[in-house]
Amino acid sequence: MLLLAVDTATPAVTAALHDGTSVVAEATSTDARRHGELLLPAVDRVLADAGLALSAVTDLVVGVGPGPYTGLRVGLVTAATFGSALEIPVHGLCTLDGLAYASGIEGPFAVATDARRKEVYWARYDGFRTRVSEPAVDRPAEIADRLAGLPVVGAGALLYPESFPDARGPEHQSAAALASLAAEKLAAGEELPPPRPLYLRRPDAQVPKNYKVVTPS
Structure with missing residues (x-):
């Protein structure tokens, strides 16, 4: 291989x-x-x-x-x-699974990356090989209580230390x-997921809903 x-x-x-x-x-x-x-x-x-x-x-x-x-x-x-x-x-x-694996953390923790708009992409893990929640996007303050006491890995955690006091690398x-x-x-014979994007929210660029009508003079 x-x-x-x-x-x-x-x-x-x-x-x-x-x-x-x-x-x-x-x-x-x-x-x-x-x-x-x-x-x-x-x-x-x-x-x-x-x-x-x-x-x-x-x-x-x-x-x-x-x-x-x-x-x-x-x-x-x-x-x-x-x-x-x-x-x-x-x-x-x-x-997020790659970041979790790189952390090498044994036991419960979370990964949070920067989602911009003052939000993070995040998921919970039970050891660096095992994700126990689906990826989500939220404001840090909205999930701080749910992740209280847990190490949180990634740039999203490091950006918001007030919500994630035990922020850790890798960034x-x-x-x-x-x-x-x-x-x-x-x-191990596991079947990996297909290469389909996990966006979680719409792109910033949108097709205009109402076009300006231009008529000949």
């Missing part, structure tokens, strides 16, 4: 290669406005570092969010394109963690 993992659901534009045993290369840049510019160079970098060609990849995994519409679709479209060109399977994994997603989690699940 040579698994390529990518994720653009957070400000981190991240790619990694996993050979079924360990991560062999990883590249990550953090820029919330340049997902489209940074992802392909990140993939090129991990392939070059590993001394491999894209044709050697046997599986793909992509973070499906939750995340902002524009950034999230960059990773999903790129993974789908690679999968079609190489004729290899493309798997999805929740971005952003790591494709290395996503790849390791996917490789572990595939080795």
Whole structure:
């Protein structure tokens, strides 16, 4: 197996290669406005570092969010394109699950990423491999009581320390963690979710409902 993992659901534009045993290369840049510019160079970098060609990849995994519409679709479209060109399977994994796995925390905790609009994307976990709630989007103050006493991992937690006093890293997603989690699940015979976006809310850009009527003079 040579698994390529990518994720653009957070400000981190991240790619990694996993050979079924360990991560062999990883590249990550953090820029919330340049997902489209940074992802392909990140993939090129991990392939070059590993001394491999894209044709050697046997599986793909992509973070499906939750995340902002524009950034999230960059990773999903790129993974789908690679999968079609190489004729290899493309798997999805929740971005929050990658952050949870990277934390290595045993016992109950939560993950929260920045959803903008003074909200966070979040989910609860019972250990770094086991999510026990569906991803949701809420204002930090609205969920502070529900997560009281729990460590909360991610940029969303670090942004709102008044709501999440036990905020912890990692701050952003790591494709290395996503790849390791996917490789572990595939080795155990688990079926991974399809690469479908987890948006949780509508995109900021909307088609106008009422067009201005222009009549000839």
